[in-house]
Amino acid sequence: MSEQDRRKERDAELWHRLRERSRVITAEEGSHEMPDAMALAAYLDGTLDERAREGVEAWLATAPEGLDLLLAAREALAEPGAAAPEALVRRAAALVPDPPGRWLAGRLRGVFMPLWQPLGWSGAVAGVLLACVVGFQLGQSGYRSTVALEQLEIADAGFVFDPADEEIL
Amino acid sequence: MQQPIPLCPVTEPAEDLSRLVAGDKAEWDRFVQRYARVIFAAVRRRLVPAGRAHEVDDVAQDVFVKLCGREFHLLRNYDPGRAKLSTWLTVIATSTSIDHLRRQSAPTAALDAVPEAVLAVDPKPFERIKIPPDLLSPRQALVLELLYRRDLEVADAAEMLGVNPQTVRSTHHKALVKLRAHFNEKSD
Numbered sequence A: 001m002s003e004q005d006r007r008k009e010r011d012a013e014l015w016h017r018l019r020e021r022s023r024v025i026t027a028e029e030g031s032h033e034m035p036d037a038m039a040l041a042a043y044l045d046g047t048l049d050e051r052a053r054e055g056v057e058a059w060l061a062t063a064p065e066g067l068d069l070l071l072a073a074r075e076a077l078a079e080p081g082a083a084a085p086e087a088l089v090r091r092a093a094a095l096v097p098d099p100p101g102r103w104l105a106g107r108l109r110g111v112f113m114p115l116w117q118p119l120g121w122s123g124a125v126a127g128v129l130l131a132c133v134v135g136f137q138l139g140q141s142g143y144r145s146t147v148a149l150e151q152l153e154i155a156d157a158g159f160v161f162d163p164a165d166e167e168i169l
Numbered sequence B: 001m002q003q004p005i006p007l008c009p010v011t012e013p014a015e016d017l018s019r020l021v022a023g024d025k026a027e028w029d030r031f032v033q034r035y036a037r038v039i040f041a042a043v044r045r046r047l048v049p050a051g052r053a054h055e056v057d058d059v060a061q062d063v064f065v066k067l068c069g070r071e072f073h074l075l076r077n078y079d080p081g082r083a084k085l086s087t088w089l090t091v092i093a094t095s096t097s098i099d100h101l102r103r104q105s106a107p108t109a110a111l112d113a114v115p116e117a118v119l120a121v122d123p124k125p126f127e128r129i130k131i132p133p134d135l136l137s138p139r140q141a142l143v144l145e146l147l148y149r150r151d152l153e154v155a156d157a158a159e160m161l162g163v164n165p166q167t168v169r170s171t172h173h174k175a176l177v178k179l180r181a182h183f184n185e186k187s188d
Helices: A003-021 A037-045 A050-062 A064-078 A086-093 A100-159 B025-047 B053-076 B085-103 B138-148 B154-161 B165-182
Strands: A023-025 B128-130
Touching: A003 B138, A003 B165, A037 A050, A037 A064, A037 B085, A050 A064, A050 B128, A050 B138, A064 B025, A064 B085, A086 B025, A086 B053, B025 B053, B025 B085, B053 B085, B138 B154, B138 B165, B154 B165
Parallel strands: none
Antiparallel strands: A023 B128
């Protein structure tokens, strides 16, 4: 072991000794000094002012799990991760439900889109023409019904009760 | 004092989450599509080395449950003026993963069944040590912790602190002088 290594070991021993002799603060006791997630993120982004940064560093120096958290977050930020599985994205999206109107629109889209895609605009034009023909036919049959109803009223007129006829009865 | 070098400079455009936290489903879907990778990567980085790769999806889902729980209470705490959304989400996801490892179980549950503690806005408090006051500055203590307990090289510690390596060496030296004096050792 070189002299430099021995010196480093002695120096490390000083820090270990200080830590061992330092009082342990329970999680509850020290909770008010713990920076929140926003402060830790700001520390990582380098946007904290000097005083706030010192506060975070004071906590990091004495809370091993806090330093774990920061180092792990830093490593995760440094490396671009793999894409999230599609199943996870779907499950996460489903945590917030669709509003009822959107649900109905989605269902209708689900019914009509498969028809729309193969037919395209020509199908739409054919659909409009078909609707016009059907509408015309319905209109005509409706006219006939009206005429028939008028004839029926005339034919039934003889059966309408007339108070003048009461005497005859 | 030297101005710290930003660890992760803020270049991401600020996200407007107002419609999302108002319950806009389309905004939530967009948010999930955009940030699922960030959350998944942070959870994966913490759980895979712990031998819990099979739990990554469930813990990532727990992060989303936290984010939208209690009418987006957690997302309402995000301040775009202080940090990037991806950085903040990474902290939240890492913290959730650490909590998960501490609990050593906890399968994913329905939102209504999730205990209040799991939906806590911030990480659970950690146990700490109390160094004698006025002995070391926070940065000096952190430098010693990074070099002697985390075995980081000076360059890595400098990157972590957002300063140059010479500042770390100088801080380390001053801290050791104080420590030696504290323990009545001779400085060489």
